Amino acid sequence: MNKSFDLFKDRELAKKLFSHIKSKVSHFSNLKIMEFCGTHTHNIFQYGFRYAFQPNLKFIAGPGCPVCVTSDNELAEAFWLLEKRGVGVITYGDLLKVPYNGKSLFDYRSEGFSIEIVYSAIDALSIAKKKSDKEWVFLGVGFETTIPATSALLDLVVRTGIKNLSVISFHKNTKSIISALGSLGELRVDGILLPGHVSAVVGWQYFNDINAFGIPSVVVGFEPLDILYGIKELIDMIEKGERGIKCAYKRAVQEEGNRKMLDSINKFFDVTDCNWRGLGNIKNGGFEIKPEYSIYNARKRYKIENIEVLSKQNQCLCGDVLIGKIEPIECPSFDVLCNPDAPLGPCMVSHEGTCLAYYKWSRING
Amino acid sequence: MKVLNVVDDFCTVEINGVKKSCFIGFLERKPEEGEYLLVHAGMAIKILDYQSAQEIIDELALLIDGELRDSE
Ligand code: SF4
Numbered sequence: 001m002n003k004s005f006d007l008f009k010d011r012e013l014a015k016k017l018f019s020h021i022k023s024k025v026s027h028f029s030n031l032k033i034m035e036f037c038g039t040h041t042h043n044i045f046q047y048g049f050r051y052a053f054q055p056n057l058k059f060i061a062g063p064g065c066p067v068c069v070t071s072d073n074e075l076a077e078a079f080w081l082l083e084k085r086g087v088g089v090i091t092y093g094d095l096l097k098v099p100y101n102g103k104s105l106f107d108y109r110s111e112g113f114s115i116e117i118v119y120s121a122i123d124a125l126s127i128a129k130k131k132s133d134k135e136w137v138f139l140g141v142g143f144e145t146t147i148p149a150t151s152a153l154l155d156l157v158v159r160t161g162i163k164n165l166s167v168i169s170f171h172k173n174t175k176s177i178i179s180a181l182g183s184l185g186e187l188r189v190d191g192i193l194l195p196g197h198v199s200a201v202v203g204w205q206y207f208n209d210i211n212a213f214g215i216p217s218v219v220v221g222f223e224p225l226d227i228l229y230g231i232k233e234l235i236d237m238i239e240k241g242e243r244g245i246k247c248a249y250k251r252a253v254q255e256e257g258n259r260k261m262l263d264s265i266n267k268f269f270d271v272t273d274c275n276w277r278g279l280g281n282i283k284n285g286g287f288e289i290k291p292e293y294s295i296y297n298a299r300k301r302y303k304i305e306n307i308e309v310l311s312k313q314n315q316c317l318c319g320d321v322l323i324g325k326i327e328p329i330e331c332p333s334f335d336v337l338c339n340p341d342a343p344l345g346p347c348m349v350s351h352e353g354t355c356l357a358y359y360k361w362s363r364i365n366g
Numbered sequence: 367m368k369v370l371n372v373v374d375d376f377c378t379v380e381i382n383g384v385k386k387s388c389f390i391g392f393l394e395r396k397p398e399e400g401e402y403l404l405v406h407a408g409m410a411i412k413i414l415d416y417q418s419a420q421e422i423i424d425e426l427a428l429l430i431d432g433e434l435r436d437s438e
Contacts, residue, residue: 007423016430023437092407120408122389145406148392152409200404200411229426251419252404252412260392261411 008223017228018052024235025056032058032188033234034324036178037195038065038352039222045361047224049231057235060324061357063177063278064195066142067094067350068322071275074170075100076307077299079108081137081168085302088114088131090124091139098346101310121149125156128165135164137298143174144206144265145197147287151264154289157296168298171287173271174198175206180282182213186323191234192217196226196249203257204247214243221249268293277346278319316345321354328355335359367405369397377410379403 025031035041041061044050050059063069075098081087089105096106096117109115114134116127124138140150150167157165174195181187192215194207199219210217216237220230230248237246247253265287274286289297298304316338317331328334328347338344340356347355367379367388375391390397390410397403402414 007419010423013423013427013430016434017426020430020434020437119386120389122408142407145411146409149389149407149409152389152391197404197406197411225423225426251414251422258392258411260394261409264392 008221008225010225014224014228017225017232021228021232021235022053025053028056030058031056031190031238032060033191033193034060034062034189035193036062036064038350038354040193040220040227041354042352042357043222043227045357047227049227060189061354062324063322065347065350065352065354066172067098068318068346068353069172069276069278070095070098070141070170070346071277072100073275073309076309077168077304078105078139080304080307081298081302082108082113087135087137088116089139090116090118090127090136092141093117094350095139095141097343097349099343121153122156124153124165125162128162132164138165138167140167140169140171143172143198144201147171147265147269148201148261151268154268154293154296166296166298166301167289169269169288172274172276173285173287175209176282176284177276177279178207179209180279180285181323182210186325187213187215189215190238191215193230193234194219194245196221196252199249199253201258201261203255204245204253205255206257207245211244216243217245219245219247219249219253221252278322318345318347321347328358367403369399369401369403371399372396379405
């Protein structure tokens, strides 16, 4: 067992902290706190906090599920690579069931297309080496936490000179999305719980742009005490009218982040405009492989241009769920036409998806 | 996740009986057997220090007790 993590599950301390928060929030009515990160959404459910402070405090799930914000444009690119270029595709398992135009990568795999699942981006190298009669494209999905893994893969591809593997970046920039939500007027919340793992990579001052919107924010870890402590810090800030960013996850997050990971991201990627599901084109919303490495960029290698994206195919409201405009239970398809076995949208597929969290934990917690 | 062994830029980590391979090339130093790592998608982000985690918990406990006393 990981003793470091067990410390942050201490029941007695959690109980104390929980009742302390409960009494603090009793002075408020209708406080709204957004948890940016999909893992926080699931954990806040799992630990029983989601409805525990209502009606004084309500949690609102944010857009922090990288698979969920992967856009139809990007899925169209993946499908096009399979159909038109005959390459094999390697990616993380969560992306396989995401539907686009009535089909998913999982369906393609059932039809005999070459699709491999990896736990880490680096595993793509051994697949391409082992199955060297085929050209492979790694679909790089994720926020700043997974981009270093794609950078490490690119570094190995460059160093080994392997010819049958390239990368397409669907990576997203969390910093820009928080600013975009603020500018769009969609940050109608009193405070934000910021993602712990992203912050461990980029450092907790990365999100400084939030200051422009005057919303206090706290970087939070994932264990029960981490989350409760983060909530308490945030409530304190709201009470005192403080702005800015605090870090309540100091055992993992340093102000400057992980320098080697940041250098690796900067070596291989440029920040670029990018399409997010639910938000459309976001300025500086993504990461693209730098021009000097374009021979490893599948968009360049296979000349992906202007792929037609078919318009909305179903009644999925993931876009509204992702920006916290509605809760999944407000979607008419939730648990009627849409469930984890027959998902209409990515928020019901990904292990970080908000709709999946509501589906799974509402049942377990009653 | 607990480090079981280290080979070059990779190590085997274990959590709840499940073993996984993990890239450690982004860490500030090579971890040692028995140390704990913060891992995301097969990448180690940070070596976790039990001692400082314990200190954080102790501080938190003091803070809560203090605040509870003040609010009485
Ligand atoms: S419940 Fe299903 S259809 Fe509705 S928003 Fe979520 S994923 Fe989309």
